[in-house]
Structures are given as C-alpha cells and as structure tokens.
Amino acid sequence: MSADAKPKGIAILGSTGSIGCNTLRVVESLGSERFRVVALGAGRNVEVLADQIATHLPPLVSVDSEAAAHDLRARLFARDVDLPRIVIGEAGLIEVATHAQADCVVSATVGAVGFVPTLRALEAGKRVALANKETLVMAGELMTRAARASGAELLPVDSEHNALHQCLRGEKSAEVRRIILTASGGPFRTKTRAQMQESTVSEALRHPTWNMGAKITIDSATLMNKGLEVIEAHWLFGFLPDQIDIVVHPESVVHSMIELVDGSVMAQMGVTDMRHAIQYALTYPDRQPSGLPPLDLNALSALHFEPPDTVRFPCIALAYRALREGGTLPAAMNAANEEAVQAFIEERITLTDIPQVIEAVMDRHQTQPATELTTILEADRSARSAAADEIRKATKPASLLA
Numbered sequence: 001m002s003a004d005a006k007p008k009g010i011a012i013l014g015s016t017g018s019i020g021c022n023t024l025r026v027v028e029s030l031g032s033e034r035f036r037v038v039a040l041g042a043g044r045n046v047e048v049l050a051d052q053i054a055t056h057l058p059p060l061v062s063v064d065s066e067a068a069a070h071d072l073r074a075r076l077f078a079r080d081v082d083l084p085r086i087v088i089g090e091a092g093l094i095e096v097a098t099h100a101q102a103d104c105v106v107s108a109t110v111g112a113v114g115f116v117p118t119l120r121a122l123e124a125g126k127r128v129a130l131a132n133k134e135t136l137v138m139a140g141e142l143m144t145r146a147a148r149a150s151g152a153e154l155l156p157v158d159s160e161h162n163a164l165h166q167c168l169r170g171e172k173s174a175e176v177r178r179i180i181l182t183a184s185g186g187p188f189r190t191k192t193r194a195q196m197q198e199s200t201v202s203e204a205l206r207h208p209t210w211n212m213g214a215k216i217t218i219d220s221a222t223l224m225n226k227g228l229e230v231i232e233a234h235w236l237f238g239f240l241p242d243q244i245d246i247v248v249h250p251e252s253v254v255h256s257m258i259e260l261v262d263g264s265v266m267a268q269m270g271v272t273d274m275r276h277a278i279q280y281a282l283t284y285p286d287r288q289p290s291g292l293p294p295l296d297l298n299a300l301s302a303l304h305f306e307p308p309d310t311v312r313f314p315c316i317a318l319a320y321r322a323l324r325e326g327g328t329l330p331a332a333m334n335a336a337n338e339e340a341v342q343a344f345i346e347e348r349i350t351l352t353d354i355p356q357v358i359e360a361v362m363d364r365h366q367t368q369p370a371t372e373l374t375t376i377l378e379a380d381r382s383a384r385s386a387a388a389d390e391i392r393k394a395t396k397p398a399s400l401l402a
C-alpha cells in the first residue's frame, strides 16, 4: 500500500448481525490506514450498535424505527459519544448503501429487507461484498444487470461462493465442467424424517460446524440454504443448473470445488471462520495476512463426502425447480421460505412443514418475467400472503397441542 493511499470507506448493512460483527473485526485487524467505517445499518440491536459507533465513529447510521433511534441517541449521549446522523427504515438502509464515501458495501442484513438497498449500492457503482444471498435469489437478473451497467463489482462473502471465486480465478469458464457446492448437512444429516418432524427449534438452531444467525441456521437444517446457494451461484458465475452440484461434507473444511473439462478438481479449504471470506471480499484482488489460525491438516483425521438426501431434504429440489423455471418463482420461493422459517421459530409449524408450505406457495404462484423491481416486489408480497394461508392450514389448533 503506498504511503499516500487513502483508507477505503466501508458501509455495512446488518452491522449488528453475525456477518456484520465479523466484518468489523476484520476491519479492526486490517487497520485504520486501510479501511474506515463510514456508515452502519442495523435493525433493533442498539446496544451492540452503540458499541460499534463508539469504536468506529461512522458519520451515518440507520436503525429500523424511530423508537430504536431514540434509544440509540440516549445511549450515545450517556456515553458522551458524538452523535452520527441517524436515519430510519428502508430509506435509511439505502442511504447507508449509497453513502458517498463508501467504496465497499457489505450486504449482511438477513432476508428480503436488504434487497433494494443492495440493488441501489450496485446501481451506484459500489463494490458489494455480498453475504445476503436472498437478494440474488429474489432478483439475480436485475442485480447482475445493475452491476454490469454501473461497473460495480459483486464479490461473494458466502463461504462456498467465496471458495468458488477463488478456484475460478484465472480459469476460462468454457474449461469449467461444473461447480460443486459443499454442504455440512446440518444438524439433521443423520436423523430420520420422523425425528426431523419432532425436532425442536433449539435442536434445529444447533449447527454442527458454523456459528451463524437464526434464519440461515434453520435454512441449513432444511438444506434450503444450499438451495438458495445453487441459485446464488448461477447468478454470480453464470453456470447452468445442470452444472451446479451439491456434495455433503460434514467437516466443512473444503468450502467448495470446481471440476475442469480435463477432470481436474480444484478445492478451496480453510478453517470454519467467516472472517476469511469477508477479508477476501474486502481486499480483493490483493491478499493480506489475516491473523487467523491456519488450517491444521495434521489434526484432520478424515474428510467425508456423500450425496445429499433429496427425499428427506425436499428444499433442494424446490430450489432447482425455481432456478429452472426462473422469472419471479425464485422470489416467491424465497418469500415463502422466510415466512415458513419465521413460523417454525415461533413454534407455529414443524420443521418438516417448511418445505410443504414453500411447495404449496410455488404451485400457486403465477410466474412473471423478473426484469422489473415492481414485479419482483409484488411476487414477494403475494408469496408472503399465500405463505400465511398455508401456514395457517399447517398450524395445529391450540386445543390439539399437548
């Protein structure tokens, strides 16, 4: 880095979440001469947000309501921290995503809430380090078109896609036969369908290898996370559904692989710490020492690989179906999944109801071309309403709950 290079401005959507907090740890470890936090977007966790503001002093922050803003101001005042400008709701997240001093926007809110802000960041020509995969699932065509038009870079933070990005560096895409996403298999990899049906929320939240937010952890338990990643991989790298495969790899050491036309397979390996992928997306095309412990190959007794069980985990087939049919169907599938996961977390439906709700919503959905923002938002809205119906049908009446 030359002595007169200015630090890069970083904006984070979802700064208080698992990826957001890890991003700030990466920024701290890389040092203030490289990166400066210029804007933070969060929802309701003002306690963590206040700590982040006190440490990084961003000029702009966003929270999801006036009540949260009020609470945040009081906390900062009590700590004698200079108040940043505080903005609210989706409009606030959009201000964070398009902040004039932001060179890179880390998109790490969860679910559809990050969609329009991430799109606006791409339209504004920012580098987007994307964790929030749901945004690409909803509107891959729109987002990649916006990136092409503005010249924005879209770099994956999801560990599998980050691994693929690393494996694909320097390879000609015509020489890549297929890409192979690895999946840990989640907490129910070895359980029967009956055991899955009986599973509690806390069992589903116990991920064997990664420590993540609640929604992605439930998605990992149903393997919908891998389904979302198949669609994400299509939009990031341009491979067709038949060229995107999944292999279950319980140790989560190989983060993903590519297979070349001559039969060579290239894998990216590493410890299960999201800070590797986040740092790669921030510093690309350069690499910097990370300070994280290296992968200890001698401590690995074995690595296992097995095909996914698409009968016990029907979400995988639903995602391939959505990708093949295209248009607004992936947005509808994503919305139905978000609603069903929330209903499961609130103990209104069982884990095995989740794919049933999604499939019923997909069957009801009238697919449209997904080239306009309004059409995608309408697909999201109508699928949520259809999902609410299906969840109501699946919900056990209180009188039947033991």
Ligand SMILES: NC(=O)c1ccc[n+]([C@@H]2O[C@H](COP(=O)([O-])OP(=O)(O)OC[C@H]3O[C@@H](n4cnc5c(N)ncnc54)[C@H](OP(=O)(O)O)[C@@H]3O)[C@@H](O)[C@H]2O)c1
Pocket: 013, 014, 015, 016, 017, 018, 019, 020, 041, 042, 043, 044, 045, 046, 063, 064, 093, 107, 108, 109, 110, 111, 113, 131, 132, 133, 134, 157, 158, 159, 210, 211, 212, 213, 214, 215, 216, 274
């Ligand atoms: N965690 C991982 O290791 C991992 C790995 C790969 C990909 N991803 C993807 O990265 C994304 C984030 O995952 P995560 O695990 O970091 O989730 P998380 O821990 O649940 O964090 C979600 C973040 O989004 C914010 N948020 C939620 N609703 C909001 C709203 N209405 N307005 C503004 N902000 C809102 C939350 O704010 P408050 O907490 O302040 O309310 C929090 O900062 C997901 O799309 C996930 O699939 C995560």
